[in-house]
Amino acid sequence: MADLTDDQKRDFESAAFRRLLQHLDSRGDVQNIDLMNLAGFCRNCLANWYREAAEAEGVALSKDDSREIVYGMPYAEWQEKNQRPASDEQKAAFERNRPKH
16 A cells, blocks of 8 residues: 555545535436435435544534535525435335344
8 A cells, every 4th residue: 555644645635525415416217215325325324423423523513504415505404405205115125124234
């Protein structure tokens, strides 16, 4: 592995995270339940992890604020614009594969 400084690692990780958010933003057709069923995490998980990281550094961040950072808009707006009802198949897969985090 390349000899990266801690600052470089942080900067590259930050850039990768921003790219992930851009990618997810461009794929509003991909439902959170699909992400959960396939990968075991979704946009809400990312928002929770972001909030937890902020809180670990002493920065208070609300659930709504962290979701807006991840979704690029208020969560309710994203839901109205993109979220579809989950199919019975999606719900069954979620129950079988429910992440434990």
